[in-house]
Amino acid sequence: MSEVHILNHPLILHKLSLMREKNTNTKSFRELLTEISMLMGYEVTRDFPTKTIRIETPIREMEAPILAVEDIVIVPILRAGLGMTDGLLQLMPAAKVGHIGLYRDETTHTPVEYYCKLPKESVDSEVIVVDPMLATGGSAVAALDFLKQRGCKSIRFMCLVAAPEGIKVLQDAHPDVDIFVAAVDECLNENCYIVPGLGDAGDRIFGTK
Ligand code: PRP
Ligand code: URA
Numbered sequence: 001m002s003e004v005h006i007l008n009h010p011l012i013l014h015k016l017s018l019m020r021e022k023n024t025n026t027k028s029f030r031e032l033l034t035e036i037s038m039l040m041g042y043e044v045t046r047d048f049p050t051k052t053i054r055i056e057t058p059i060r061e062m063e064a065p066i067l068a069v070e071d072i073v074i075v076p077i078l079r080a081g082l083g084m085t086d087g088l089l090q091l092m093p094a095a096k097v098g099h100i101g102l103y104r105d106e107t108t109h110t111p112v113e114y115y116c117k118l119p120k121e122s123v124d125s126e127v128i129v130v131d132p133m134l135a136t137g138g139s140a141v142a143a144l145d146f147l148k149q150r151g152c153k154s155i156r157f158m159c160l161v162a163a164p165e166g167i168k169v170l171q172d173a174h175p176d177v178d179i180f181v182a183a184v185d186e187c188l189n190e191n192c193y194i195v196p197g198l199g200d201a202g203d204r205i206f207g208t209k
Helices: 010-020 026-044 082-091 120-124 138-149 164-173 201-206
Strands: 004-006 050-056 061-067 072-078 099-104 111-117 126-130 154-162 178-184
Touching (some): 010 154, 026 154, 026 178, 072 138, 082 126, 082 201, 099 138, 111 138, 126 138, 138 154, 164 178
Parallel strands (some): 072 126
Antiparallel strands (some): 050 061, 099 111
């Protein structure tokens, strides 16, 4: 079974509370999400392997650790996952970015795919899938299905707020994919929105409501 890492650092929780507040405007919401993504990225990458190389400091030579990963690919689930991408790119500027376009059908709440474009390196990369909301889990499961069909092997999933229902669905479908989340909320409502949640993440990031 995959691990659920709850990244409840005080700075993350403080910023998340500001995001949840319904009067927080689009600009602030977006900036906070970028800041939280950077903070979460620090933990999401904690087990990345390192190797040492010989370097020369101004004082003497030393064996210095550097990352030993082939490539890092960040995969936002469109649209809202885009809001978590810049923060991670600030930490890992050489990372590649793949995109998976999914939206939830408003009646059935099941995911509908409309776009998928991945870097060719994805197969041998450390892949970080990002989406602020894990509600029913349908979108996350579908995105991970696509990635595995295309050969990706090492995948982790990073989200901001999750419902317990979504975590269970994701763990059952992809027991090899660790989940990194800032807060696990109470439940889903009748429209499959997370309660208390923060509303529609895509609309709040892009100002479409
Ligand atoms: C939201 C969110 C997730 C999905 C989560 O996207 O960003 O992708 O819902 O819900 P689920 O766990 O029940 O699948 P939405 O479908 O609203 O699309 P958008 O990002 O384009 O607004
Ligand atoms: N998608 C969102 O943007 N918010 C939710 O609460 C659930 C799904």
